[in-house]
Amino acid sequence: MSTQPLLILGCGGFGRELAAWIAARDMPYAVEGFLDDEKPHAAGVLGPIRDHLPGEVHYLTAFGQGRARHQIRLQLEARGARFATLVSPDTMTATPLAGAANSIFLGACSISSSVALGEDLLIQGFAVVGHDVTIGTGVTISSHAFIGGHARLEPFCTIHPHAVVLPHVVVGEGAVVGAGTVVIKNVPPGATVFGVPAKVIVPGGE
Template structure:
């Protein structure tokens, strides 16, 4: 039996805790050991959650430990995942049973997928990708490492999301569009052409935002 440890005990961590309880391996392949968070009082006032064991920096990995990273910020997800990987940590996937993986869909490790998402035919999803609820991925979509897709976002066929891409709630990417590394797509935006690396786009159609 594996001992699942959730990195992050804030709001998203609490959501991932329930996701872990809803996945098919719960209590048969793994139990939930607790959280890692440097804010030791993050769960004060909240009931029915396991304990915060320690910070990531102080945790000593034990036999049968496996991890998921429940941090909504891509920057901090990378930081804490790489930190504990350097100490020998192993990560597992949490994929809600209502999510559909269609023919030839390929997924990496450290994947988090919430309820009622559709990963269509021949999609490729890299390591440490987060997919929230009700996301639709068209056929042959490629999502690279560290990316985060918020609820109700959608990609058409042959879309490419490079590393560290953030799609906010209800973002829509039309077929054959590429969103380059580190780009952000704003909530409810419609992307009709390629998005440049490191930019933020918003609107219908989506245009670059300058701050």
């Protein structure tokens, strides 16, 4: 398989994990290095993000927070950067993923049919997304989470491992769903919910 050069934005644990996955699996990218504002002189880091002038490579953000992924993409796109979509070979999908710029779909996640995808997404291994789900920009869905059909995840919300969002439920912008939580009704924007069934433990307010 021919590969395209890739720079990873962020050289923390997730960035280096991402580079290791790309090297270990049959993916169409070759990591040339990292850019990082906090560690511009660390091993493998080619310099800071803030001063970078994009070249003939693709880029991918490696930040856990969806807002950070989104903001960095906008900054570099304004300078002419092109962003990759990384899809693990064992991803199962009935929805085209290529249009979800700066998004990462990791091992054995499952995306059903007619799913509306934003950009700057992180869908981790073994997460399951049902049919007709809407996933807003900057959403993070962690390992083994389940999103039921016709649910809507508003921008920048985070679904932690093993959480379940039932069909037709709306998770508001910037909300956080705790690990193992079962969400049976809409979650307010900015709220944090936890438990079975989900209860608000931090009110919204965004």
